[in-house]
Amino acid sequence: MSEAVAQLRSIRPEPDEPRPEIFHDEIDGDDLSVVEQRLSLFEILYREAWLRKLLILIVLAVIWEIYGRSLNNDLLFPTFSATIAAFFRAVMDGSLPAAAWSSGKVLLMGYGLGIALAATLTALAMASRIGTDFLETMTSMFNPLPAIALLPLALIWFGLGNASLIFVLVHSVTWAIALNTHSGFLNVSQTMKMVGRNYGLRGPRFIAKILIPAAFPSILTGLKIGWAFAWRTLIAAELVFGVSSGSGGLGWLIFENKNMLDIPKVFAGLLTVIIIGLVVENLIFRTIERLTIERWGVQH
Amino acid sequence: MSEAVAQLRSIRPEPDEPRPEIFHDEIDGDDLSVVEQRLSLFEILYREAWLRKLLILIVLAVIWEIYGRSLNNDLLFPTFSATIAAFFRAVMDGSLPAAAWSSGKVLLMGYGLGIALAATLTALAMASRIGTDFLETMTSMFNPLPAIALLPLALIWFGLGNASLIFVLVHSVTWAIALNTHSGFLNVSQTMKMVGRNYGLRGPRFIAKILIPAAFPSILTGLKIGWAFAWRTLIAAELVFGVSSGSGGLGWLIFENKNMLDIPKVFAGLLTVIIIGLVVENLIFRTIERLTIERWGVQH
Amino acid sequence: EVTTVRLAKQFGIGYLPLTLIEEQGLLEKHAQEAGLELSTEWLRFTGGSGMNEALLSDNLDIASGGVGPLLTIWARTQNNMQIKGIAALESMPLYLVTTDPEVQSLADFNSSHKIALPAVKTSIQAITLQMGAEKLLGEGQHGALDAFTVSMGHPDAQLAMMGGQSEINAHFGAPPFQQQELKDEGAHKVLDSFEVLGGPHTFNLIWAKNDFIENNPQVTAALMGALEESIAFIKENPEEAARIWAEAEATNLTHEEIVELITDERVNWTTTPEGILPYVEYMSRSGLITVSTEDWRDIFFETVHDTDGS
Amino acid sequence: MQHKDPLLTVQGVTLQYKTPHHLITATYRVSFDVMQGDRFILLGPSGCGKSTLQKAVGGYITPTEGEMRLKGRKITQPGPDRMMVFQEFDQLLPWKTVKQNVTFALQASGRMNKREAEEKAMEYVVKVGLESFADSHPHMLSGGMKQRVAIARGMAMEPDILLMDEPFAALDALTRRRMQDELLKLWDETRFTVLFVTHSIAEAIKIGNRILLLSPHPGRVKAELNSTTDPARATELEQYIHQMLFAHEPEEAEHV
């Protein structure tokens, strides 16, 4: 049998009865009409991301409401409806918007500075080996430190108030972003880096024109994490750090109402954080993603 | 001129005086000896990562010491030497190791559970569109929430003590890891994914055998960030949650000594966190990197 | 009746009676005398808010803390859990201490000052400061000092003020921080809570849910017995009490300092609630709580109804 | 009999890429049948949809119109019965060595146990001349070496149908001829079916027994021809195909 096969090898015969050859006329390239498969209504709806997300949100709200009712302990865990009511009351009396605004300002400043610092550190890390070691060492040392560890230095350097808060925010934002950015930079393909250097790009221009766009997905993840941790830290830090009376943000609003056991309002404060998170994710980050990563086809 | 060039085109003449052709004898492939450039002593030392890192650490310690001395305010910011002294005292009397051990246990459990939950969420996100939306929505909603927001639910579900701490830890670890892992999965090249599916891999096997190794750098970054934030959260949470007598961890130790105004010991506690961070980064994470990413040549 | 009681305390000399009950096993002893097999579980919190949450979520039976948290939770739970006070632990003054020699009275504070206290607006110190401002600066002036207040934990506040490196130059604290601060020559007292309240007032108390007290009369009685015994012990053996406390608590105070704190003539170890009503009146007037009462007994279980409270 | 039941039928398949901003038609109503044992060649200019067509057969792209059936069953998803050798260099798993890359393919698809897989893997790694790099990771290989590993992997899988997308493009003349011979030898031994994309007419004639000519973007079928093994007829056929494909181009002998 294998003998026979070996025989065949050098000959590779045509099929016994040769298949007919097929020829097509040139089709004109311009009138290519396509009959698409139709989608069911469900499929069409399911394709809308915002609908799916809305569904998830509604389901979560319903679960919250039901669980809250079954628990029936307004002082511990209010229902969704009670929270919403408190939310609108607090929006109406202006306390919530004022607090959110006050927190937001600080947050954005801290976030911005954190990004700038992370950028600097990562740029140094890309520039030299000792820069890399510096970033790695600093990150592994300082990233695990809680905000309270910074309190003494913050007090000495910045005193009470927003400057110290921003200092703590920078601490919570920088390392996460720097880690992600650096790892993103390292993952940029060798070829892409060679192309950039080939254009004569060096230093900051190389980073800005090649590394940042190429590592954009990682950087965006870092920004998202940094954003979230900035909120967490801010809310916690407003308690640890002195808040001058009358200038408190969301963290303060939450703490104050918790002290007064106005739990629905506490949850209204938390709900505000959640809503801001959803808005920022779906309006800002998603838009950025649509305009960059999706257009570039770098995520699959 | 351009006429002349057009003329030349079809001819492409040989150089006026033909260059000599060169031939080499076959060299035997086995005795290829290479004369390498020698490195200076500085270069040899500079190539050792641990030496560079040690240098950075020493510089930082010196800065700390000098700044601490110039500040001369032991209540706010003790010197490095005072901290080290307190550190060794606390190590000797056993309070620091006990606290670190107690925190470490809780931390590892929370970290482990957080990783498991992140894995589940990411797996769901890779499996279906609604899973992706779910992960995105949950992350953007819950990631910015501080630990205190979870306190009521933690108390209801887990009561006081370690279970609640772990719950809070999971919250601080999961989202960061899930975000990084998911973005890492999305960044895996289309071709690599096609190869995996071509082998007939599906679901968990596909994730385990293709996506996880391919997205490993991103996952590792997520793990590092998660690790750091687990520490931060743990130390802060030990205060919020209270302790059954005698079972406090590092956060408790820090708080207690702060109450007693024993600031060097507070800093000794923080130093422990820093040291653990350095050890974990340089022993565990670096080893993992060396065995994976570096071997695979996926970072440049 | 329960077989295990979960109690909680916080940091500070104010919880000395509870420390003695824990260390000397007084509650178990009194329960045994009443024929009950009772064990205890002691927890530690860093603030009244966490304590209240633990109580509400059934992770705690007996909470302890300042007047503020009790009044808040009492006001909130009138229609359901009816949380009330069981007993006071002591009456103790709170001092507003400053390092600025210029400041002699509340009227001297201006925008160059920062007064640290545990929580602006809601803590008992903030409330006392407002009451003081109203009393000393005149009607409607209760918020006059709010703009200078800053919330900060006691240790941080003390470090910040005594460290001299920050703008904090006043601290409305609690024992033992206030006493330690006053030991420094640069610091002096500006306000005394006893003066604001017009007499001694309770600092710390213990409280519980109505259900617990109703269902566990014997345990409650044992608890009261234990409390009385520990208070008697403090009064009789301050030296011994100080030693026990120093052993049980992490502290940097010397034995003498502790004894001095315990035996301070302005400190009265008693289960009798004092000066509660002025707080209730002020807090309801300023909207911090939504209910009010004329009778301090409404705020307490029968355990202390027969005392001479106020 | 085998002429009655094609292994793979492609019926009026239109393949499109939909992006938020563009709709690109890669192939338009392409039909052809691949019989059991065919060495079926896709030939056409750059960008005419050859790779897309292969990926659709591989189960990665769903046709907008028309359908593809393998052994009568509609193709809906990828699977190890259709082993692909991609055009891209990054198709090796970077965390596995050369040998492991082949072994893993055999094991993951559940073909054989570890020992068998290793033996088979080594056999094919030797066939493509990479025995001295068996334990290297892919990042240490040159472009052509990577492609050879992919070829070894594809052949070692011995699938029902092997889909190869310009597998030999990155290889030098000699290595290329060796690979072509290995492929034909293997075919003689196991008579698998192969769907082969190439841009070299000569290679098409050498490798294939049936050649599908596609028109430029979007790809439509121009002709489906039989190949030949007779050298004289081969040269003729090469000329002929050349004319068919580049009919409108200025006449010039294909030299490379």
Added chain:
Amino acid sequence: MQHKDPLLTVQGVTLQYKTPHHLITATYRVSFDVMQGDRFILLGPSGCGKSTLQKAVGGYITPTEGEMRLKGRKITQPGPDRMMVFQEFDQLLPWKTVKQNVTFALQASGRMNKREAEEKAMEYVVKVGLESFADSHPHMLSGGMKQRVAIARGMAMEPDILLMDEPFAALDALTRRRMQDELLKLWDETRFTVLFVTHSIAEAIKIGNRILLLSPHPGRVKAELNSTTDPARATELEQYIHQMLFAHEPEEAEHV
């Protein structure tokens, strides 16, 4: 005169890859001179170090031994005077469209202002036949189309020396010939220098005026030959090179 001063001198260059676990010698003591205006071809089997050699000239790899000089200056780092067309498909910037990829190269290297760059870019995009994809992002292109963009970019830069690594490997016969012709036309116009890696002997003879033959792994210089434009001598030369490269192989006419 130009024979006296080579544009590029490569002197006894050994190139090695050092990884923690391996030491791979890619080329061993390679020497050659490239004159101004040369179309210099690197020819050799897969894995012999052609790409490595090019990358070293590009300034990305430092020789373990020996040195390379461009216009007398030692090569220490990459720069826009040596424009590279890589072998890999991922050399386009995915965040730029086809046109922008070319434009950006021209602008980033400081050659020209935006308007000039755009005009020039469009000119070359048309040359490689991608005008209808000028505004597409690279992920929407086929493998061959990507390579063509890279070629357009390389040629548009009009560098002192153009380094091309198997640029035409992914192209079909017709497109390939067109690209070859474009390259030669451009050379006639601007007389740039090109260092060209290929694995096709015929292409080497067609494109090059000087051909460097490398031995298999690790690459050493076997010979450095002059090319020819005379068709008859070309066939002869092809046979000859074939023999030189594959001396130890069983004799068989190169067919593909």
